[in-house]
Amino acid sequence: MAELTPDARMGKPPVVAPGYTPGSVTDKISAIVLTRTPRWWWVAFGLSFLLMQALLVGVAYLFFEGVGIWGVNNPVGWGFAIINFVWWIGIGHAGTLISAILLLLRQEWRTSINRFAEAMTLFAVACAGVFPLVHLGRPWLAYWLLPYPNTMGLWPNFRSPLIWDVFAVSTYATVSALFWYVGLIPDMATLRDRSRRRWKKIVYGFAAMGWRGHAAHWHNYEVAYLLLAGLATPLVVSVHTVVSFDFAVGQIPGWHATIFPPYFVAGAVFAGFAMVLTLAVPLRQAFALQDFITMRHIQNMAKVMLTTGLIVAYGYLIEIFMAFYSGNQYEEFMLLNRIQGPYKLHWWALLLCNVLAPQAIWLRKVRSSPWLVFLVAMFVNVGMWLERFVIVVTSLSREFLPSSWGTYSGTRWDWAIFVGTIGLFLSLLFLFVRFLPMISIFEMRTILPEAKSVHQRPEEADA
């Protein structure tokens, strides 16, 4: 109980409700996967799957007709596709952050949320991955972005941020998947040993790779896990930095800003935690996991969200400041145009969602009510999408030559494909919670009093 007493003194809720043993934890979590499918799951999955059809139809029509079915034009060459791409990628970041960075920072409260946060990362990246592909004028030639020896003797242009994207995003997807799977192995063993049905034993058995929990296994395993965390941390930072380069390397007023990398990364974590909360609050309700995903988690995540939110707000502030301080008339106009131009509504709405709404977290009352936190998170989800809209569209619509100004608005196909990816995301998520342990079982065991009672070096407390 040594860990908990200071918390208790500070009136913090515990990381895991008292009275649990490795056995009970194991049974409670594996039960979610191994018992019969609840009816509501079918409903939820069905709906998300239906939603996903919008994506299929949208993309099919897109490939048939061309990107002209979208609102994109000259000068606004990028629209929803890139907005959604950045939005989804950003969301993904929280997962890696929780599982990697918090691990290195020995935040043991990460334990009960890192598993599905990582899953969320994977699915978000999957959704994001759709867009760079389909937004091409000739998507069937997308493979030309990969460096491979071809009969034309040609290679990609490695100076282009889009190529950096290809490397960054594909690496991110791969490493996240590896990290996630490695984390799953011991739990796969648990499920292998718990499940009654033979086919389940075989499937989980294969996934477990014959994990036996041998002391030597555990040793190498922990080293590997720590190293992966160490690698994932700079990776996750690099990914959104690279994404921000898509804009920062361009020279459009509103894109060409050195503040972008840090402020994109912060924004990503901001958006990510918002999404984790958006998922965690209903899930803990649905599966009665209040004992494992406690108010402690909700509050901590809310606080991280608030902090990163403030960093993002600082980013906005600096943008405004630099616009005038730099004395660059294009920057100045860009900003005035955001404030009072054709897209002023988006800009003000963005401030409301991303700067104003999160301030509610300061209030203990809000912090300690899951559903209020959930509400704030929803605001942030919308706000971060708007942020990307403002960056992409408002900047492009009015840049250097007034003769070439234009306007942009998404068509029904833009929306169909966007909504469709949300469907894809949810479908994957529901499949995940049904077939895999949404909380890392073996890590939960390590934070139980029983485990702590064994004298061991402190740093293993979290690992």
Add this chain to the structure above:
Amino acid sequence: MAQIFHRSTNTVAKVTLFGAVFFVAVAGWVAATLDRSAYSTRQGVVREQPVPFSHDHHVVALGIDCRYCHTAVETEAFAGIPPTTTCINCHKLIWNESDMLAPVRASLAEDTPIRWTRVHDLPDFVYFDHSIHVAKGVGCATCHGRVDQMPLVYQAASLQMEWCLECHRHPERYVGPREQVFNMAWKAPDQATLGPALVAEYHVDPRTDCSTCHR
């Protein structure tokens, strides 16, 4: 608990994990070779023609010069395909009964062109100019192969971009004396010394800019 898997699965599992790497490599190699194969380039594949015209016979046996039929090769981008009348010039006198030449006579009689199948067919977005290559001493055979030894013409080279680039980057390996351009059989005694000399003399400076061929 009872064993789920048989002993052998250990080996199987390890092998699959390891083999995956090789599978990917092999797949890539297959794709690459297929892309360069005669299947996709039609290299060395004889095309069906309405009239089985033999360059072998006309060039070697009869000693007709390329330019007798491909008249524009020295002045134009397009070397030119002979009109029916060119064939008839001779064939009104010789072989004027042969069934083989029936389509030619028909073409003249009905004033309908002969529809040959194109052998060297670059994509529409590639602009090739015969005249400049001839002017800089690139022999016919360099790209078209020993047409004089082809009873039926096939495409000697792959005509893929990497193939074009090879010569545009190392002209000295291929250029010959202007007077030998139409000599199919000509071989440089010593290309290593001749090539660079000619490149200097003819001011051969082949460009690898995209707009050289694509516009």
Add this chain to the structure above:
Amino acid sequence: MSRFLTRDGKRLYGLMAEFDSPEKLVHACEAASEAGYTRLGAYTPYPIEAVWEAIGHHRSKLPLIVLAGGLAGAAGGFLLQYWASVHAYPLNIGGRPLDSWIAFLVPAFETTILFASFAAVLGMFFLNGLPQPYHPAFNVPRFAEASRDRYFLMITTKDRNFEPAAVRELLAGLGPVEVNEVED
């Protein structure tokens, strides 16, 4: 190839004691190694460093493997770009130098991470001898609890001074829930 047989005449792989608390396991490990046994298998539902120390631990080689992977990724990634842009098809792109090494750093960084991560995962598999879906330990029905809340110690017949009776006696003396034969 085992020299011993189980009661019902199968080949014996080792003897396995089941404990109901980590402390007992740790104590058992220490006792077993003091008794001179080296081929010990200690199985726990979650990592317990004390156990690893008790059965003669050594440092993992994994970090070196990962380092190698990382270096390979960095070099490979950068050289690919350098070669492609400077030698394979040198192109004037926006008046930038052929060797725009600053730009090349970004993909090179990503390849570094990618290779290092693969090295970490595959290296871990290699060091742990995974995948290994079949293992004699699974022959003990109770062993399923190793992934829940029970702690197991196994002394295998590979051990030089393995003597069924002696081992059984030793294990029985360590306060196990029960001791089982592990058939090969």
Add this chain to the structure above:
Amino acid sequence: MTDGIFPSTATAPGARKDLSLGAVRERLAGAPGRAYWRSLEEAAATPEFEAMVHREFPQLAGEWQGDGVSRRNFLRLMSASVAFGGLTACTRQPLERIVPYVAQPEEIVPGRPLYFATGMERDGYAVGLLAESHMGRPTKIEGNPEHPASGGATDLFAQASVLDLYDPDRNQTVTQLGRIRTWRAFEEAIAGRLAAAPAGLRLRILTPPVTSPTLAGLIATVLAEQPLASWHQYAPVAADHGIEAARRAFGRAVAVRHDFSRADVVVSLDADFLTQGPGAVPYAGQFMSRRRARRGATDLNRFYAVETTPTATGSVADHRVAATTGELGAFAAALAAAVDGGTPGGGRLAELAAVVARDLERHRGRGLVVAGPHAPVAVQVIAHGLNEALGNVGATVSYHEPVEAEPQDGLASLARLAADMSAGQVDVLLVLGGNPAYDAPADLDFAAAMQKVETCIHLSLHADETSEYCHWNLPAAHYLEAWEDHRAFDGTVTLTQPLIEPLYGGRSAAEVLTLFTAAGPRSGAELLQATWRRRLGDGFDAEWRRCLHDGFVPDTASPALAAPLDAGALAAARADLAKLPAAGLELCFRPDPTVYDGRFANNGWLQECPKPLSKLTWDNPVLVSPALAEERGLVNEQKVRLTVDGRSLEAAVWIHPGQPDGALSLSLGYGRRRSGRVGTGAGFDANRLRTTANPWAAPVDLEPLAGRYPLASTQLHSNIAADRFQGTNLEGREAASRHLIRQATVEEFERQPDFPHHVGHGLDESLSLMPGWDYSEGHAWGLSVDLNTCMSCNACVVACQAENNIPVVGKDEVAKGREMHWIRIDRYYEGALDDPAMHHQPVMCMHCEQAPCEVVCPVAATVHGDEGLNDMVYNRCVGTRYCANNCPYKVRRFNFFKYTDTETPSLEMMRNPDVTVRGRGVMEKCSYCVQRISQARIAARKEDRRVRDGEIRTACQQVCPTGAIVFGDLNDETSRVARLKAEPHDYGLLTELGTRPRTTYLAKVGNPNPEWPARASGAGESPHHG
């Protein structure tokens, strides 16, 4: 009325039971152009039609049979398989056929284009051209450098005429009452009809103004043979007032010619002489030759423009005054008074007139007053008077024998014809070209009159409104298909020779007319040779060959004459000026800058070509001044009802800076009911409000309506969407503060020749971390644009479109901002929007040495060549559109859909074989006409020499009437472009971004009159320092 069935037609081949004309009209009534055509295409499927096709034009048989169809299917297959083919790494092209000639024509060498001198006629006047022909297919029009009306340049109409040739909606067969007939049937019909009327036929011949000696001769013959026949000339945009004015001023028809190159002061009284009228191209050249400011050469002319509608011409004026017709008259009167030494009277106009008068006085014999052909007759008479009084006659103005064979006041002539027709006095109406049923003044109700005619015959390129009312419709030969002779604005006889067999068996007006002569049918070639054999006399053959080669007959310009001015006429004119309406709202009718009088309505290139000032495409809204809009609460795209003495028309509104508050403007040529798939239904039909009494300006009632009508402009997309910034000229202010247009007055220029470099943000280009690229070896291509001599005539825009196979995207896509033009002419208003200064800035790819677009392309589809070209490789492009985003000049164009029409065979024939046709999903942009560069480079290298200066001319440069665009090699100090770039006032656009553009601009240098009185809100009247 009896339906016009000739006795002989019953026996005509393939004749079936004849429908009544009424029935046909019923069947076709209300059917849109395409439906109308479908009915004919159905007919075209009949075997007798097939037979006729073979008989009449075998060269097309292939086209009509399976061939064309299979080709279309093939292409459709291809476009589909692209996706799948692309998916697999190895795309395998289908086998291609190669089809040589059976007997190769001498002059044709496959792959090498041939150039023929020919001439294009519009309203009787010809422009000399060189037509480029690939394997017998005309693909591009250039100006004829030897020709007085061209000087090597052309206007946009000539450029677009190629598209008309291949227009799939052209009249493809002879039809009678909508049924397919053959020429033979028609010939027999005519012969029979003539035979049936021994006393002579009450024949009426309606033509546009005729200058053609051959045609005029034929008409004379017909009139001689047919005592009851008569000839009427009408064109909606003819210079009727000019003819009338000359008749009053000089008592006879006179051709007035100007010499702008010698004029130091030019005053325009509502004259759009730079872009309208038969002499526009050479006039623009002369005028702009006096607007080129160079170091040490600042002898610019000064130009005052008084306009009822803002025009391209007015937009380049040093001082521009917006005036209603009444105010125009007042100004003219005041000017005349002031020049006479009298008092111009009070008011601002008088004040201005006094200033102008003083300026003119100061430049006696070196000034020039030009009145527009549509200005009131009195104003034009006054203009004649002024030139006389100022001693300009003989210097900058000269009078000549009329060019037209028989100058007529077309309106009067048409009115007489309409009267005869309604009175049933006409047996046969022969309409040779023109479309009176559409463009005749409303009060004549020409269509109704036509129904009273026994037989109407219409010769035209398209089946139009008039065809609908005609019994016989004859396919006309396009000028690239016909033998003709027409005279240029100066009278030079220009020869039109065919480059291609008539695609649809069309015939020329002369050829049709021969059917009405005793001599019977003759071919255009015969007629032409007959005419000229007479005139050229001995040695005809050699002489004739030379004329054909040159494209015109030398020394045929109409001789000068002395035209004494009738003083009485002047007095009368002043009296008339006083009568002009002083107050009240008026509606001005003007020829449209791109579709002219509607004859080009079905030409996609011209429909999509942005109007010089409004930048609108595909429409002709009512132009209203910002003040009027505010007063009446009008917004862009709002619908209004216009009522001119009882007749009303619903149209959309466009707020047009520089429009006089008292005048609306509506251009002709729109609201076509029968024009084809492109033109039908676009815009509003101004002719429904036009009357013989008020053909150019009429008092009007304006009634705002609730509805909206979307308009597509290539600029101000944002302002159209919602009326934000309405009236605040945000664009103009930003443009000024960003120093996009840099300008000075002559004085300022002389004081500080490098003034453009003292505004805006410079950039020290040495401040780069990266080593730069060296272009000093070989060629370094660059381009210079002189902002002072660009008047936004759009010739370059269309020329570029023709040269580079640029697709037409249609109104909706333009509205979305997806137009494809590689060169656009940016228009900026400076100062208050009610009377702003106007600036034009042609923007094409800048070929930046440090191109922002190239760096961001992931697949290296756009890269730099060693000669500094920014190459765009379509076949490598995957379509990320990142390059377009990152291009600060926004010159990149993306194929959001498959815009290029590859399904229509006739359009395939039109394409330039030297330029790749772009498919869906690829980026494209100005390439400095790289195909021309490559060809010149290859030619030079074959001869082991450098490319010479002037050997390569970009399409836009070649067509420009004022030589505002110059392309060449920057490494050659002696090249024209290098010298221009050495000028002190050469500056680059947005150079502070470090892009190092290869395209740069010569700053504007204006020559305002210091005496010009500023007015309270008078921003923009005189150019301000950028």
